[in-house]
Amino acid sequence: MTIVQINTTIAQMLDYTTPILFAALCGVLSESSGVVNIGLDGIMRFGAxxxxxxxxxxxxxxxxxxxxxxxxxxxxALHAFITIKWNGDQTVSGTAINVIATGLMTYLLEYVFSTTGYSPQLQNYFGAQEYRIHLLFLEKIPVIGAFSNLSFMIWLGFICTILVHVLLYHTVLGLRIRTCGENPRAATTLGINVFRVRWFAVVAGAALAGIGGAALSISSFSGFSDSMPNGVGFIGLAAMIFGKWTPFGALGAALLFGTGQIAQSIIAVTGIAPKLAPGLTLILPYVLTLAVLAGFVGKSVAPAADGLPYYKEQR
Amino acid sequence: MSENSGTNKFLRIFGIDNQGRKRRDPLNVWVPLISIGLALVVGMIVIAVSGRNPFRAYALLFGDSGLIPGGSAWPREFAELLIKSAMYIATGLAVALAFKGGLFNIGAEGQFWVGAIVATFFGYWSPVAGAFGTMATALGSMAWIAQLLHGAICIILGMFAGGAWAAFAGFLYVKRGVNIVIGTIMLNWIAWFLITNWLVTGPMTPPTQTFTSGTYYVADTAKLFRIMMPTRLNTSIILVLLAAYATWFLLYKTTIGYEIRAIGHTANIGMEAPKAQGINVNRRIVQMMFFSGCLAALGGCFFILGMQYQFPNTATMGYGWTGIGVALIGQSEPIGVVLAGLFIGALRTGATSMQVANIPKTFSNIIEGLAVGFIALQVAVRYYLVKYLQRRRAHADPPAEQEAAA
Known part of the structure; x- marks a missing residue:
């Protein structure tokens, strides 16, 4: 493998990582406040x-x-309206969003572009050369050279990871978000408006998922295809769990799962392993996540009040 | 509710008369109906906003859904409706059964495909298929016996595999504390990628065929009987109705069912009561997931043995997700699930015709998703409904009278 090959492979891996990372960050933010969002696959489809x-x-x-x-x-906001304002079941609401997204995006694709399957291709997208961020002095260095010519979205992903980390662990609001996720009753006792904090976390998280969707259609690819996001949202969910509900954990997991997505081409280029069927490498994120959840590889524990609607008057 | 016996009988079918549930009363029937109604109205608005005629679209949707008899195309549409509904009812029952036990089996999708691939395998695998082929020739005019047996074996093994797939999630939940929603989602994708990106494109593809052709076709003896000859209607609808009856019987007429419901009623508060009663909660949960997986896998068997006759390379996800909607619209009652499954099947059948009015057939997903969304919003729906009923009652009888009655 030449330096160029290594660097392109890593850059390609980062391309796959970014949407997963945004989805995972959405999950981290939302679930830290105690609202499960399995609709993030659907939100990504909207965003895309x-x-x-x-x-x-x-x-x-x-x-x-x-x-x-x-x-x-x-x-x-729709998810928040259903689950926070009206205490709807969070999983049901997420399912509804996923199903609506499946139908509505196909409808809109046909309505706006009069095509089925694929939208027209973009000339100006973040993956195009003139929109990439060029750091040419890095080009010759192995591994780091991969960062010499990346899409803006990838950098945005790293920035958002840091921002979410700072928000959650170094600000008052972040402390409040985590309190709402661990013990909303205690939060109320402290004078925190649990509903307002959860609204913020869910909407801000969903905005990240929306960016993640856009990262698919205007950065990793130059158009929308009807199969998007093809389960990326669920890989993001897995990455969130694998990263133990923390931003940097999510980043690490997203990088790992992103590598899994291009494991095929790595195997093909390097020949380090016998040729495997794609199915055997694609399941890696999910198997690892199950293993982590089951406690075979470290233990991943969700926020205590995750998924529970909060009733102020209930004792 | 007035003590009108007809109404009570109607409600009893939905499992609403039992003492413990009186509090939750007739709204259980109205909430899904209103949700569907609202979903159809919003769907109409979507069509109208995009500059198309919603009335024409809905006329096409329901006219060709197979629900309304008449016309030369009706038998075919009716058959399509029943074939599609059978699969949705199966996955719907799977999700509903788990709901009754307080678990959200979002993994019906994976269990569906596991059942499908196993049914495919035993449908074409030469030792089995060959044996039944010989049997069919030997029996001559009695060949239907071989068809019955082979089909039954495929379905039973498929269901068993799907059940085991679900039971694994149940096992992880009770033994290792893996959240059932997350666990089944992960197992969904594991099943999906293993099947579509490995089995179907690799070991199970006929060597002479191209990469994209899907698996071998199942033997003739494995196919489900056709019961309305010019159309492709097969026995799947009968089987699924039997499954619905079995589910109802399991839930309301057996000890296991009672225990499952006891677990479900107390799932949010630690299941202390069933535990104190000596119910082996962990064991019941795994069993419940097994039954649930069996039902979902039954749908997968219908998909292969009744429709496709092979595992196609073009299969798309969605049957299990739809099953969630079916279970929610049916309020997790077997009879409700059957009706909801028929409704969704009708939408899917009719939606194909909407393409004439330039509306993609995924439109039915929008309606379905909206209906599920409104059910998620059921607290709000119930709130405004009760408010409306109260206002109407206040109008109907003066308050003084009401007080006297109370």
């Missing part, structure tokens, strides 16, 4: 389509990114 739509209409990916954030907030 609207991200593409914004980029397509304005011919610049920046508007696409904004569209992704906007639609993420909207769908997140």
């Amino acid at each position: 389509f609207f991200g593409l739509l914004g980029a397509f209409m304005s011919n610049t990916p920046w508007i696409g990114l904004l569209f992704g954030i906007g639609i993420g907030c909207l769908v997140g």
Whole structure:
């Protein structure tokens, strides 16, 4: 393997990592406050389509990114409305979002572009050369050289990881979010408005998932395809658990799972292992997550009040 | 509720008359109906906003759904409706059974495909298929016996595999504390990738065929009987109705069912009561997941033995997810699940025709998702419904009278 090959492989891996990372961060933020969001696959689908739509209409990916954030907030608000305002079942609400996303995006794809399966391809997307962030002085160094020519979205993913970490562990709001996830009753006693904090966490998290969706359609690829996000949201969910509900854990897990996604091409290029069927490498994230949950490889514990609706008057 | 015996009988079918549930009363029937109604209205708005005629669209949707008899195409549509419904009812029953026990089996999807692939395997695997083929020739005009046996074996083994797949999630839950939702989601994707990206494109593909052709076709003896000849209607709908009856019987007429419901009723508060009663909660949970997986896998067997006759390379996910919607709309009661399954099956059948009005057939997903969404919002739906009923009652009889009655 040459240096160039190593670097391209790593860059490719980072491309796969980014959507997983955003999905996982969405999960971290939302579940830290005690709201399970299995609808994040659906939110990513929304983000992917609207991200593409914004980029397509304005011919610049920046508007696409904004569209992704906007639609993420909207769908997140819907989830929050159902689960926080009306104490709906969080898993049911998430399922509804996933199912609606499946149907509605296909509908909109047909309605806006009159095509089925694929949207038109974008010229200006974050993966295009002129939108990449060039750090040419790194180019010749093995491994680090992979960072010489990355999409803006990948850097945004790293920045968001740090931001979520700072938010959760170094601000008052973060402490409140975590209190709401661990013990909402204690939070209420301390004068924290649990509902408002959860609203913030869910909507902000969903905005991240929206960016993650946009990262698929306007960064990793240059268009929307009807199969998106193809389960990336669920890998993100797995990454969140594997990373033990922390931002940097999620980053590590996303990197690992991203590697799993391109394990095929790594095996093919290096020949370090006999050729495996794709199915055998694709299941890795899920098997690892189950192993972690079952306590075979360290133990991953969810926030104590995760998934429980909060009734203020209940004793 | 007035003591009208007809109404009571109607409600009893939905399992609503029992003493313990009187508090939750007739709204259990109204909430899903209202959710569907609201979903259809929002769907209409979506169509209208995108500049199409919602009335024409719905006329196509319901006209070709197989629900309304008449017309030359009706037998075919009716058959399609029943074939599709059978699969959705099966996965719906699976999710409903687990709901009754207080568990969210989101893994019906994976169990469905595990059942499908195992049924495929025993449908074409030469030792089995060959034996039944010989038997069929030997029996001559009695060949249907061989078909019956082979089909039964495929379905039983498929169901067993799906049940085992689900029971594994139950095992991880009771022994290792793995949240059932997360566990079954992970198992879904493991099953899906192992099947579609390994088995179907590798070991189970006929060597002479191309990469994209799917698995071997099952032997003729493994196929389900057709019961309405020009159409592809097969026995799956009868089998699934039997399964629904069995589920109802298991839940309401057996000790296991009673214990499952006891676990479900107390699932949120630590299951102390069933434990104190001496119920082996862990064991029941694993068994319940096994039954649930069996039901989902039954749907997978229908998919292969009744429709596709092979595991196609083009299979797409969704049957298990739809099953969640079916179970929720059916309020987890077997009879409700059957009706909800028929409704979703009708939507799916009719949605194909909406393409004439430039509406993609995934439109039915929108309706389904919205209905599930409104059910998630059921606290709000119940709140406004009760408020509305109260206001109407206040209008109907003056307050003084009401007080006297009380």
